[in-house]
Amino acid sequence: MEELKNIKVALLGSGTVGTGVYKLIERQREELPHKVGAGLTVSKVLVRDKNKKREGIDPSVLTDQWEDIITDDEIQIVVEVMGGIEPARTYITEALQAGKNVVTANKDLMAVHGGELLDIASHNGCDLLFEASVAGGIPIIRPLKQCLAGNYISEAMGIVNGTTNFILTKMTHEGMEFDEALALATELGYAEADPTADIEGYDAGRKMAIMASIAFNSRVTFDDVYTEGITNITAKDIKYAEAMGCTIKLLGVAKNTESGIEVRVHPMLIPSDHPLATVNDSFNAVFVHGDAVDDAMFYGRGAGEFPTASAVMGDIIDVARNIQFYCTGRIHCTCYKDLPIKKITEIESKYFMRLLVDDKPGVLARIADTLGKNEVSIAQVIQKNKVNDMAELVVITDLVLEQNFADALVEIKGMEHTREISTVIRVY
Amino acid sequence: MEELKNIKVALLGSGTVGTGVYKLIERQREELPHKVGAGLTVSKVLVRDKNKKREGIDPSVLTDQWEDIITDDEIQIVVEVMGGIEPARTYITEALQAGKNVVTANKDLMAVHGGELLDIASHNGCDLLFEASVAGGIPIIRPLKQCLAGNYISEAMGIVNGTTNFILTKMTHEGMEFDEALALATELGYAEADPTADIEGYDAGRKMAIMASIAFNSRVTFDDVYTEGITNITAKDIKYAEAMGCTIKLLGVAKNTESGIEVRVHPMLIPSDHPLATVNDSFNAVFVHGDAVDDAMFYGRGAGEFPTASAVMGDIIDVARNIQFYCTGRIHCTCYKDLPIKKITEIESKYFMRLLVDDKPGVLARIADTLGKNEVSIAQVIQKNKVNDMAELVVITDLVLEQNFADALVEIKGMEHTREISTVIRVY
Secondary structure, X not given: OOOOOEEEEEEEOOOHHHHHHHHHHHHOOOOHHHHHOOEEEEEEEEOOOOOOOOOOOOHHHEEOOHHHHHOOOOEEEEEEOOOOOOXXXXXXXXXXXXXXXXXXXXXXXXXXXXXXXXXXXXHOOOOEEOHHHOOOOOOOHHHHHHHOOOOOEEEEEEEOOHHHHXXXXXXXXXXXXXXXXXXXXXXXXXXXXXXXXXXXXXXXXXXXXXXXXXXXXXXXXXHHOEEOOOOOOOHHHHHHHHHOOEEEEEEEEEEEEOOEEEEEEEEEEEEXXXXXXXXXXXXXXXXXXXXXXXXXXXXXXXXOHHHHHHHHHHHHHHHHHHHHOOOOOOOOOOOOEOOOEOOHHHOEEEEEEEEEEEOOOOHHHHHHHHHHHOOOOEEEEEEEEEEOOEEEEEEEEOOEEHHHHHHHHHHHHOOOOEEEEEEEEEEO | OOOOOEEEEEEEOOOHHHHHHHHHHHHOOOOHHHHHOOEEEEEEEEOOOOOOOOOOOOHHHEEOOHHHHHOOOOEEEEEEOOOOOOOHHHHHHHHHHOOOEEEEOOHHHHHHHHHHHHHHHHHOOOOEXXXXXXXXXXXXXHHHHHHOOXXXXXXXXXXXXXXXXXHHHHHHHHOOOHHHHHHHHHHXXXXXXXXXXXXXXXXXXXXXXXXXXXXXXXXXXXXXXXXXXXXXXXXXXXXXXXXXXXXXXXXXXXEEEOOEEEEEEEEEEEEOOOHHHXXXXXXXXXXXXXXXXXXXXXXXXXXXXXXXXXXXXXXXXHHHHHHHOOOOOOOOOOOOEOOOEOOHHHOEEEEEEEEEEEOOOOHXXXXXXXXXXXXXXXXXXXXXXXXXXXXXXXXXXXXXXHHHHHHHHHHHHXXXXXXXXXXXXXXX
């Protein structure tokens, strides 16, 4: 039997995900030759401080010099798990230009510079795979690019941020307020020290940009995504939603319509019997609609050391198989269309609005009149509790143009008898 | 620009799925060159009667001679959607031996002869893909073989038969009895004229054999799968299950344990808040547990013209990409282990048993005694309605060895005061 080939891998970064990948390669040592036809060895790990001890990682592979990796001709796969735009963008570019294949988990980078990097990969006949950049361990990019490649995908919708889903689950099941649930998420390690990217919807927005690009075969970048976070959601909103048979989730919504692509992330009321309504805690799920497959859903862990490493590892194994068959670059960028992207103001939504007004005759009529003038038609108005001299109103609209609703909102805010617009949430 | 290559495809069979595939290739005509780098054309369709008109299919491509296809060197992809063992097995074997790649949706064949056919594919450097053979349109084989390839999968469990799930859903939501629900399924086209393979669990068993082989990297054939259908389930059982907070589903369960592989299909009580409990009507879902990814679930349509054609089409596109990169056979059979397979009698289960006994003192004690002697420990006994001189008992056991329970059941059946063992269902 001929000697088993050994494919050398470099890891850029040894944080949570990097360590997970390192451990998985060790754990799969006996299996890999059978799966890939070659062994895999991590021969270098790029770190900031190579003298710092890293549990489970052989210290002799650590380096703090990118030069050590980029000039090492034996390294065929570079795994970027450092995150952020720079120096990741430069390293990936240089690696691809040097003919090395790249696997990355970096959504910040792929959501902004994905197109450019995939072009460089194509020109150099290399793989650039990024399954872990969307919804962590859940297989979603490969299913879209391969399994569902015979479909026109018209919609991809999902819960793609575990931190906010954990917070909303705690608010829903345990009646916590946002701050309390966020504090718990931080304590349990589900939220980072600076949770902005999660709670403002930026993280979900990046994932939706990448997913929409693949689903619709047309490049969508993070700038194209409208994002709105969950910081204004209250336990009261959730109770009201429940009374209407709904659950509040932070949803990423991407649609391929005749007039262009819509991509947005915002809280949404969805019916409690919708499959996404029962996706709880830090779990993620992505719902896809295709003309052939109809509805399909993918569910699993969207973050964490091993779930994310699982996705990275799937990519590494795929690259290794391509290396064995001399077919790296086999699936290149699939954005071959150039579809227009709609502004949020051009999109139609249904709204749930909760507001406090003076409890006086004629106030409701004036609000209804203002909505009507702006072509916002009302599906339902519910008069809730009266507090002192104020009345709480809940208004549900029909499907209306976002711009029209925004205009109406400005007018209502400015009215003499409006005390407070408590919440505005879109409805599925 | 060089002329676009055109890859020629032959379809074997033009039933529901074949017609769907033909239509999808037409529908994707403009897209395929961008996705694959080549066009795809169906140049021959093998049918029994080539004079019969087939809506949407160009009559000039019809042939009733296998020779026309196997001797046509231009055909690079053979798509087998005729079903059944023969002549499908012979045709696929000959196609692979002639260096043609094969895509099949044939679970009957792959569950029995999958290993042998995959070997032939390997020896000839060809692809043999079969995504549509498990859970129709739901991506499951590619996720297991590629995305989750860095995991040890310990469990794959699912609702993989749409007909029985439709029947059980109707029984649960509308209180129908089995016969009535089956009649409705037949009327709506969810059940075939001879529904045996569906309602007895054989269809699900074949899918579980294929899925277990891939998940555990060890060959499992249909013979290895214990199957039990849903014909004995009554509306009353479902009501009792509901009272216990459970739903009855026909589940395929595959586990990779230290003592061997378990694969079985049978009705099961699962908690109503389990993600599989809300998979209704003809939808399918597969739950997977891996050491890295943790829990993941795949949900969608398990049958039907276009959902199944979607899976076949994903395979065809993958083969076409491999042809373009000269790397067909890139992912071969992944069953490189030879794990033992446990008999059903060696497996541990929890049971729900409903029985009618004479309403006399001492009867319950004798049943409890019989169970105890056979090492079946009881979790709960509920005395239900008394009818005339009979009492209805519901017994829930702890986790017990199937053999022990079977032995106890024989004894209880033979007892003087046992009138009827109404139902025996496993519990999750």
